[in-house]
Amino acid sequence: MSAHRSVIRWQRANHPSDPDTYSRNHRVTLSGDQQVDVSASVEFKGDPGCADPEQLLVSAVSSCHMLFFLAIAEFQGYRVDSYEDDPVGYLERNDKKGMEVTRVELSPRITFGGDKVPDQNAISRMHDGAHRNCFIRHSITAEVTINHR
CATH class of the missing domain: 3.30.300.20 (K homology (KH) domain)
Structure with missing residues (x-):
C-alpha cells in the first residue's frame, strides 16, 4: 500500500468576468514542488488558461x-x-x-x-x-x- 499526497491552495478573489461570484483558480502542488494552476472548466466559470x-x-x-x-x-x-x-x-x-x-x-x-x-x-x-x-x-x-x- 502507498499514500499519495498533494497540496491544494485557494484564496478568495473576484472572478475576472463575473462580479457576482468568486474566482475558481487555485494551485495544486505535487511531489518535487511541481505546481499546477487549476480552475473549473470554462463551462463552469473557470479560467481557460488553467488545467481543470x-x-x-x-x-x-x-x-x-x-x-x-x-x-x-x-x-x-x-x-x-x-x-x-x-x-x-x-x-x-x-x-x-x-x-x-x-x-x-x-x-x-x-x-x-x-x-x-x-x-x-x-x-x-x-x-x-x-x-x-x-x-x-x-x-x-x-x-x-x-x-x-
Missing part, C-alpha cells in the same frame, strides 16, 4: 495506462522509443441527474525500436494488460476505451 479537474483525471488515466504499457513492453523484450496519446474525457449527465466523466478514450501512438518489433496482436495484448492493471482505471466508473493503431 476533468483534464487532470483524463491525464491520470492516460498516464497510468502508458506506464503499465511501457512496463509490459519492456518485460516482453520490446523497446518503446516514443509513446504519445491525446486522451479525451466526456463529462455527461448521468442517470442520477448529475454530471460525471462517463467515458475516457485513449488514442496512443507508439514507436518501437530495436530488433524485436511487436505485431498488431502483440500490441493489442500489451494494451489489454495495461488496461487490466491500471490503478486509476480501477478507481473510476467511467468506461475507458483504447483506440490504437
Whole structure:
C-alpha cells in the first residue's frame, strides 16, 4: 500500500468576468514542488488558461495506462522509443441527474525500436494488460476505451 499526497491552495478573489461570484483558480502542488494552476472548466466559470479537474483525471488515466504499457513492453523484450496519446474525457449527465466523466478514450501512438518489433496482436495484448492493471482505471466508473493503431 502507498499514500499519495498533494497540496491544494485557494484564496478568495473576484472572478475576472463575473462580479457576482468568486474566482475558481487555485494551485495544486505535487511531489518535487511541481505546481499546477487549476480552475473549473470554462463551462463552469473557470479560467481557460488553467488545467481543470476533468483534464487532470483524463491525464491520470492516460498516464497510468502508458506506464503499465511501457512496463509490459519492456518485460516482453520490446523497446518503446516514443509513446504519445491525446486522451479525451466526456463529462455527461448521468442517470442520477448529475454530471460525471462517463467515458475516457485513449488514442496512443507508439514507436518501437530495436530488433524485436511487436505485431498488431502483440500490441493489442500489451494494451489489454495495461488496461487490466491500471490503478486509476480501477478507481473510476467511467468506461475507458483504447483506440490504437
